[in-house]
Amino acid sequence: MSTATMDFTATEIMTVAASRLLKDGTVCFVGIGLPSTAANLARLTHAPEVVLIYESGPIGAKPTVLPLSIGDGDLALTADTVVGTPEIFRYWLQGGRIDVGFLGAAQVDRFANINTTVIGPYDTPKVRLPGAGGAPEIASQAKEVFIVLKQNPKAFVAKLPFVTSAGHLDGGDARARAGIPGAGPTAVITDLGILTPDPVSKELTLTGIHPGVTVEQVKAATGWDLKISPDLKTTEIPDAGTLTALRDLQARTAAAHGQSGGEG
Amino acid sequence: MAKITPLREAVASLVQDGDTVALEGFTHLIPHAAGHEIIRQGRHDLTLVRMTPDLIYDQMIGMGCAAKLIFSWGGNPGVGSLHRFRDAVEQGWPHPLAIEEHSHAGMANAYVAGASNLPFALLRGYTGSDLPKVNPNIRFVECPFTGERLAAIPSVRPDVTVIHAQKADRRGNVLLWGILGVQKEAVLAAKRSIVTVEEVVDDLEAPPNACVLPAWALSAVCPVPGGAYPSYAQGYSERDNRFYKAWDPIARSRDDFRAWMQRHVLDTDDFVGFRRVLAESMKEAA
Numbered sequence: 256m257s258t259a260t261m262d263f264t265a266t267e268i269m270t271v272a273a274s275r276l277l278k279d280g281t282v283c284f285v286g287i288g289l290p291s292t293a294a295n296l297a298r299l300t301h302a303p304e305v306v307l308i309y310e311s312g313p314i315g316a317k318p319t320v321l322p323l324s325i326g327d328g329d330l331a332l333t334a335d336t337v338v339g340t341p342e343i344f345r346y347w348l349q350g351g352r353i354d355v356g357f358l359g360a361a362q363v364d365r366f367a368n369i370n371t372t373v374i375g376p377y378d379t380p381k382v383r384l385p386g387a388g389g390a391p392e393i394a395s396q397a398k399e400v401f402i403v404l405k406q407n408p409k410a411f412v413a414k415l416p417f418v419t420s421a422g423h424l425d426g427g428d429a430r431a432r433a434g435i436p437g438a439g440p441t442a443v444i445t446d447l448g449i450l451t452p453d454p455v456s457k458e459l460t461l462t463g464i465h466p467g468v469t470v471e472q473v474k475a476a477t478g479w480d481l482k483i484s485p486d487l488k489t490t491e492i493p494d495a496g497t498l499t500a501l502r503d504l505q506a507r508t509a510a511a512h513g514q515s516g517g518e519g
Numbered sequence: 520m521a522k523i524t525p526l527r528e529a530v531a532s533l534v535q536d537g538d539t540v541a542l543e544g545f546t547h548l549i550p551h552a553a554g555h556e557i558i559r560q561g562r563h564d565l566t567l568v569r570m571t572p573d574l575i576y577d578q579m580i581g582m583g584c585a586a587k588l589i590f591s592w593g594g595n596p597g598v599g600s601l602h603r604f605r606d607a608v609e610q611g612w613p614h615p616l617a618i619e620e621h622s623h624a625g626m627a628n629a630y631v632a633g634a635s636n637l638p639f640a641l642l643r644g645y646t647g648s649d650l651p652k653v654n655p656n657i658r659f660v661e662c663p664f665t666g667e668r669l670a671a672i673p674s675v676r677p678d679v680t681v682i683h684a685q686k687a688d689r690r691g692n693v694l695l696w697g698i699l700g701v702q703k704e705a706v707l708a709a710k711r712s713i714v715t716v717e718e719v720v721d722d723l724e725a726p727p728n729a730c731v732l733p734a735w736a737l738s739a740v741c742p743v744p745g746g747a748y749p750s751y752a753q754g755y756s757e758r759d760n761r762f763y764k765a766w767d768p769i770a771r772s773r774d775d776f777r778a779w780m781q782r783h784v785l786d787t788d789d790f791v792g793f794r795r796v797l798a799e800s801m802k803e804a805a
Contacts, residue, residue, distance in 0.1 A: 287596070310623055311545045311698045323760055324596035325571075326546025326698045328753050339699045340545060340570070341631045344624040349643055368647075372620070377653045383605045385594035388571075391648045392624040421647025434668065435646050512597075512760050 263493055265446040266405075268465045270296060270501060271493040273357075273403045273444040282306045283355045284348060284393050287325045289403045290357035292504075293444075295321060299500050308347060310389040312337045321508040344389070348396050356397030356437075358390055358420070360404045362412050365458050365479050366429075367402060367422030367440035367450075369394060370415040377417060387419050394420035399441045406445035406476040413479040423457035430457070447473045448490065450481075458482060465490045521691030521714075521737035526746075527789065529713045529739035530556045534565075538678040541568040541709065542575060544750060545700030546596060546758070550683040551575045552746035552790035553715055558582045559784060568675055570626045570701060574749070574766050577601040578784070580616060581776050587617040589675070591626045598763050602770040612773065620654055625672050630701045632674035633708025644670040680709035683747045684732075685754060686723055687716045691734030694723045697753030699730055706732055715743040717755045743790055765801070 263271075273293035277283060279302040285294045287309075295318065298305045307316045311326040315335030322330050331337045338347075347353065361384050362370040369390060375381030394400055400422075404410055422440045423430050430439050439457075443450040449463030461473055462484040474481050493501075522529075534540060534557055542550050554575035557565075566587040567576060573595060579585055581603030593604050607616035621629070628640035641660070651657040651670075660671045682702040684695035693714050695702065706712045714732065719742050725731050734740070745755075749762035769779045783800070787793045 311547075311700065313698070324546040324758070326596075326700070327758065328547065328697060328751060331547075331697045331753060337698060339703065340623070340701050341627040341704055344627050345631075345642075348624070372649075377649075380609055383600075383608045385600075386590065386592045386620055387622040387648070387650060388592035389623040391622040391646075391650065392642075392644050395646050396643065418647065418649045424647050430647070433647050436643075 263498055265465070267498065267501060268490060268493060269403065269405070269444055269446040271497055272449060272463070272465070272490050273401060274300065276401055276442055276444070277302050277305055277355065277357075280304045280306075281354045282308065282352060283357055284308045284310070284353045284389075284397055286358045286390070287322060288359050290359055290401070292321055293403060294357055295504060296497070296501050299504060300497050308343065308353065310340060310343055312340055312343055314338060314347065319507065320511040321504060323512045344392060348392055351396070351436075353393070353397040354399070356393035356400045358393060358400060358402050360402055360410075362410050362415055363402060363404065363422070363443060364412055364415045366424060366426045367443055367452060367459055368415055368418045368424065369402065369420040369422060370417050372417040372419045374416055390420040394422070394439070395435045395437055397437050399438045402440050402443045404443070404445060406447045406473065408476060408478045411477045411479070423452055426457040427455070447476060453482070460484050461487060463488050463490050466492055521734040521740045523687070523689070523691055523719065523740050523742070526553060526556050526713075526715060526741040526743055529741050530560055533711045533713055533738055534560075534562055534679050536562055537564045539566040539568060539676070540679045540681065541675065541677040541705045542681045543569060543700060543702050543705040544683060544747070545571060545698055547698040547700070547750060548683045548695065548702065548752055549573065549575060549747050549750035550681045550715055551748055551750060552743045553681045553683070553713060554579055555784050555790060555793060558584060558780070568677055570623055572604065573601065574763065577603040577766070577770055578780065580604050580607050581613065581770070582780055583613045585616060587619065589619040589621070591621045591623045595763055595767060597760065598767050602767070603776060606773070619656060620650060621657070621672065622648070622650065625657065625670070626675070627701055627704075629672050629675040630704035630708050633676045634704045637674055639671045639673050642670050646670075675705075675708055677705065677709040679711045679713065680705040681713045681715075682706060683715045683743075683752065685717050685752055687714070687719050687740045687742075688723050689719060689721065691737060691740045692723060693732040693734075693737065693740060694725045695730050695732075703730055703732065707736065711738040713739045713741060715741045715746040717744050717746070717752050718742065745794065746790055748794065765804070
């Protein structure tokens with residue numbers, strides 16, 4: 256990516272593009288790491304009334320710095336209320352009160368299924384990943400799901416070694432036939448662009464591309480023959496106010512934790 | 520009825536080899552001191568249960584305490600992998616570790632079912648996930664009223680649950696606040712329980728709806744100030760993020776890990792000793 260004329264990084268435009276998708280007033284179940292960064296950026300910019308729910312128990316968290324872990328004290332101190340983890344999953348998620356599940360992933364496939372469990376065979380894994388956490392039920396029960404992760408051939412694979420959390424399964428109406436209530440992933444936001452599922456086949460299609468990125472780059476970073484939308488749009492450049500808000504948030508976070516917002 | 524007792528005695532009398540043991544804590548209030556004491560006393564063949572196994576389970580697994588792990592997310596929050604956990608799963612070191620893997624919703628419901636004296640938990644869960652293919656304890660049942668298909672998993676019924684909390688009063692009633700995770704459910708699901716606390720006070724001053732575990736529902740209450748370190752206790756201490764980062768290189772090598780555990784845990788008498796030696800070694804490393 257040519258950055259000579261740009262004053263933002265690939266990670267920054269990914270975060271900004273992801274945050275723009277969150278509408279004000281949305282009730283959002285937030286994963287730690289990139290989703291939490293994007294969701295808090297939305298809250299600090301265009302969506303002050305977004306409700307952030309973390310699986311550790313805080314509802315309506317308004318952290319001043321990005322949490323390093325899912326159970327940081329700042330989440331509890333700034334929340335409207337803090338409930339136990341069973342209540343989060345039983346009343347608030349399973350109860351149908353979540354508009355958007357905002358997830359990260361180690362790997363996704365062409366139908367936006369998610370792997371966070373193993374690389375290689377389950378019983379003799381090449382790499383043992385952390386596991387499911389809250390994602391399987393967030394992915395199935397939130398009204399829709401956004402996934403944010405960096406795009407490369409190891410992360411965007413034709414076939415997942417393990418489906419931890421359901422996206423659109425085998426595509427088409429497979430998800431509805433499996434009895435999964437939510438609409439599933441409606442956007443995958445990466446450092447190169449935005450992929451959305453085809454309305455019928457549910458195959459991820461490149462519908463947005465970040466400025467300075469080429470279609471060839473995105474195809475090379477994808478482990479299957481990526482479909483490109485005939486109506487491919489270039490992502491709007493982040494405005495100065497949003498970039499400043501993001502950088503200030505990360506600077507406050509670094510000062511508080513000694514590093515930026517965590518992945519756990 | 521809870522006895523207020525030193526941690527060493529509580530572990531000696533309440534945690535046995537082969538037990539199913541849950542040391543719960545969701546980033547906050549993780550009972551590190553109790554985990555160290557279980558390691559010092561050489562407990563083995565434990566089935567460890569926890570939604571979010573992190574450093575203390577990495578240490579217990581690496582020291583050979585565990586035969587099996589029931590969990591839903593295992594990692595070093597904000598840092599990366601648990602290298603001892605991965606070594607046990609990927610290479611069988613120090614011995615093979617059986618795993619039973621769930622989602623958070625599954626585990627949380629399984630604790631609720633355990634606390635409710637039910638044989639299994641029922642949830643809308645795992646649909647479309649491969650987890651039921653690798654975990655025979657995830658099954659599906661039909662609703663007797665609507666015919667709907669729902670996930671069922673066995674209750675978690677630990678022999679012992681161990682948690683850390685902020686305060687106990689002199690009778691052994693315990694108050695905790697902040698991020699509560701599944702601690703209350705984990706205690707009430709267990710046959711026996713140990714609660715380490717920051718302090719013992721005359722009056723809990725708990726508001727009516729506070730999370731209070733009454734003394735008569737607990738086995739032992741042990742004063743261990745700072746006993747959640749490097750996790751934190753809201754109102755008492757901050758999470759030591761530096762330690763979580765420092766753990767990564769220590770845990771990568773079997774030899775470094777063993778040497779570290781020898782010096783900091785096996786060769787110290789208690790958590791005060793651990794904190795003293797840790798302060799020395801972090802100074803050396805700085």
